[in-house]
Amino acid sequence: MSFIELKQITYQYPLDEQPIMKDVSLSFKKGKVYGIIGNNQAGKTTLCHIIRGFIPAMFLGELSGEVTYKNKSVQDYNIGELASEMGYSSQNPFTQISGVKDTVEEEIAYGMENIGVPPERMQKKVQELLHLFHLDDLKLKNPYELSGGQKQRVALAAVVALDPEVVILDEPTSQLDPKSTEEVFQIIAMLKEQGKTVIVVEHKVDLLAEYCDEIILLENGCVLKNGTVHQVLSDPSILEHGGSLPQVALFYLQQLHQMDQIPITMAEAIRKLKGVAHV
Ligand SMILES: Nc1ncnc2c1ncn2[C@@H]1O[C@H](COP(=O)(O)OP(=O)(O)OP(=O)(O)O)[C@@H](O)[C@H]1O
Numbered sequence: 583m584s585f586i587e588l589k590q591i592t593y594q595y596p597l598d599e600q601p602i603m604k605d606v607s608l609s610f611k612k613g614k615v616y617g618i619i620g621n622n623q624a625g626k627t628t629l630c631h632i633i634r635g636f637i638p639a640m641f642l643g644e645l646s647g648e649v650t651y652k653n654k655s656v657q658d659y660n661i662g663e664l665a666s667e668m669g670y671s672s673q674n675p676f677t678q679i680s681g682v683k684d685t686v687e688e689e690i691a692y693g694m695e696n697i698g699v700p701p702e703r704m705q706k707k708v709q710e711l712l713h714l715f716h717l718d719d720l721k722l723k724n725p726y727e728l729s730g731g732q733k734q735r736v737a738l739a740a741v742v743a744l745d746p747e748v749v750i751l752d753e754p755t756s757q758l759d760p761k762s763t764e765e766v767f768q769i770i771a772m773l774k775e776q777g778k779t780v781i782v783v784e785h786k787v788d789l790l791a792e793y794c795d796e797i798i799l800l801e802n803g804c805v806l807k808n809g810t811v812h813q814v815l816s817d818p819s820i821l822e823h824g825g826s827l828p829q830v831a832l833f834y835l836q837q838l839h840q841m842d843q844i845p846i847t848m849a850e851a852i853r854k855l856k857g858v859a860h861v
Pocket residue numbers: 595596597598602620621622623624625626627628629641673
């Protein structure tokens with residue numbers, strides 16, 4: 583059964599003269615982690631909005647083609663139903679805060695309140711999430727007083743709180759330090775273990791290499807590459823199209839480039855690598 587399917591999606595924003603997404607067809611399987619990469623303005627956020635059903639509902643414009651989730655058009659789901667199935671954390675953590683809650687604790691509970699989770703279960707879940715996202719010390723703070731990185735963690739906790747089937751994260755680590763970034767990826771791994779499907783827009787390819795199953799490279803609103811993490815992140819041609827390669831892959835390619843002769847025995851290979859890398 584297809585899980586999330588995009589069929590020949592073309593989309594034009596209301597005041598634009600030409601489409602920003604052009605004939606995009608993609609298929610997402612249940613339980614896999616997908617990384618979306620590409621230059622600024624490549625259309626990564628727009629793609630997330632299309633999958634999540636915000637386009638055309640909220641942004642209007644002209645959408646052709648079809649997006650289906652569990653074999654039903656995303657447009658045919660009611661808003662509440664889709665919101666509880668697909669969690670979404672936006673690129674800008676500042677717009678992600680609800681604005682109606684006074685504390686971090688209440689902010690995380692807000693979505694659960696809306697869908698009628700019983701108070702006792704909600705409290706337990708909030709405490710678990712405060713702990714998981716290292717927010718215990720901030721639980722009584724006003725969400726607006728938090729730093730960008732702290733807001734980002736609260737926004738992510740609020741998404742995870744709703745236990746959605748699909749989690750769409752648009753640059754969830756852009757404001758985070760390396761340690762918190764790694765922790766976000768560990769949470770992504772935890773979500774995968776729970777059978778969730780994760781779609782993450784992210785520039786940090788070293789982490790994508792470790793945690794993703796598949797990578798989609800967008801350029802100018804088109805899918806330029808789409809394949810297993812290994813296929814895409816070991817392909818030097820992506821460097822010319824807004825993609826980047828993990829450090830290890832770059833190092834390896836550099837070594838190959840500098841070798842006058844391809845080694846044919848293990849000893850020769852080690853000698854050559856040592857020679858080139860001065861290790
Ligand atoms: N609401 C909007 N109305 C009109 N055009 C828009 C709107 N949002 C985005 N665009 C345009 O669509 C194109 C793709 O933008 P999008 O934000 O999807 O790219 P992105 O890959 O997420 O970029 P970034 O890396 O900067 O987040 C850009 O040319 C942008 O100017």
